[in-house]
Amino acid sequence: MILKQFLNAKRERGFDPDLLELVQTIADATIKISKQLRVAVLHGHVGATEETNVQGEVQKPLDVIADNVFVEACQTSAAVSFAVSEEQDNEIPVSATGKYAVIFDPLDGSSNLDVNVTVGSIVSVIPAKASSELLQPGRNQVFAAYAAYGPSTSLVLTFGDDVDFFSLNADEEYELADADVKIPSGNAEFSINTSRQNIWDKPVQDYIAASLAGEGVYTKRYNMRWVGSMVADVHRILTRGGIFLYPKDTKDPTKPGKLRLMYEANPMAMLIEQAGGAATTGYQRILDVQPEKLHQRVPVILGSKNEVERVLGYHSA
Numbered sequence: 662m663i664l665k666q667f668l669n670a671k672r673e674r675g676f677d678p679d680l681l682e683l684v685q686t687i688a689d690a691t692i693k694i695s696k697q698l699r700v701a702v703l704h705g706h707v708g709a710t711e712e713t714n715v716q717g718e719v720q721k722p723l724d725v726i727a728d729n730v731f732v733e734a735c736q737t738s739a740a741v742s743f744a745v746s747e748e749q750d751n752e753i754p755v756s757a758t759g760k761y762a763v764i765f766d767p768l769d770g771s772s773n774l775d776v777n778v779t780v781g782s783i784v785s786v787i788p789a790k791a792s793s794e795l796l797q798p799g800r801n802q803v804f805a806a807y808a809a810y811g812p813s814t815s816l817v818l819t820f821g822d823d824v825d826f827f828s829l830n831a832d833e834e835y836e837l838a839d840a841d842v843k844i845p846s847g848n849a850e851f852s853i854n855t856s857r858q859n860i861w862d863k864p865v866q867d868y869i870a871a872s873l874a875g876e877g878v879y880t881k882r883y884n885m886r887w888v889g890s891m892v893a894d895v896h897r898i899l900t901r902g903g904i905f906l907y908p909k910d911t912k913d914p915t916k917p918g919k920l921r922l923m924y925e926a927n928p929m930a931m932l933i934e935q936a937g938g939a940a941t942t943g944y945q946r947i948l949d950v951q952p953e954k955l956h957q958r959v960p961v962i963l964g965s966k967n968e969v970e971r972v973l974g975y976h977s978a
């Protein structure tokens with residue numbers, strides 16, 4: 662089944678046609694980005710620009726290209742009130758009659774671009790007519806998705822009922838590869854940047870130490886994987902289980918974690934929960950965090966439910 666047919670079936674089941682059309686537009690934007698990525702080296706689009714974004718991060722040419730693709734896609738849809746991008750300081754007003762805000766990281770993991778490692782796009786859609794309505798907790802999302810640009814291009818999405826996994830076929834159309842995806846439990850594998858170990862929050866230090874030792878409830882010593890593109894790491898966990906952590910640390914007290922709430926943590930948390938997993942800051946369910954600003958950062962711990970519960974056990978000990 663291709664995405665168009667999947668969305669038609671949703672229409673028949675009473676989903677908002679404007680939202681479904683918007684999702685097709687978002688999917689088309691990711692196909693455009695996938696095509697650009699394939700030829701990026703040949704077009705000299707790797708390396709850095711001379712610009713930095715609102716996060717203070719150096720922009721890559723493909724960050725800018727992907728951002729333009731997303732913003733232009735949003736601008737073609739009358740259903741969109743605002744576009745909010747990692748690459749833009751402020752929200753971009755789109756249509757005065759729009760009812761959905763599209764919040765996105767157009768190209769996540771872009772420091773992996775120069776070495777041809779999987780990167781992705783992450784998207785969240787919330788109901789919002791006015792800019793005063795943008796700072797909503799993630800539980801209000803009506804749609805979340807990521808595209809992973811790897812050996813194949815994957816689109817994984819949820820409308821809040823289940824999680825469906827599409828793969829780009831030879832005709833450049835998204836074809837359903839797996840419906841109602843559920844995260845397996847029991848995969849003894851964690852994903853964390855261990856170079857920051859000495860500054861992690863103490864409960865996370867204790868959890869990782871115990872899982873490495875294979876002590877107590879841990880029946881074997883854990884394995885580690887870290888791509889450094891959240892999309893790739895989350896896609897692996899969604900597929901075979903395990904846990905992803907970018908915890909609170911002591912590096913900079915003004916930054917409670919590295920990842921951004923509204924266009925990284927929230928959409929991933931919605932997908933993970935819908936797939937039967939869990940997502941927390943260590944202290945609160947991610948989807949219940951009340952955003953105070955668009956580019957807010959938050960600690961992220963997500964993956965197989967039993968594993969996230971183990972980490973939470975160290976926080977409440």
Ligand code: AFP
Nearest residue numbers: 769770771772773854889890891892
């Ligand atoms: P970039 O987009 O700057 O490459 O950052 C990627 C990211 O936001 C997320 O996708 C990764 O999980 C995380 O940062 C990697 O962080 P480290 O640089 O600490 O490995």
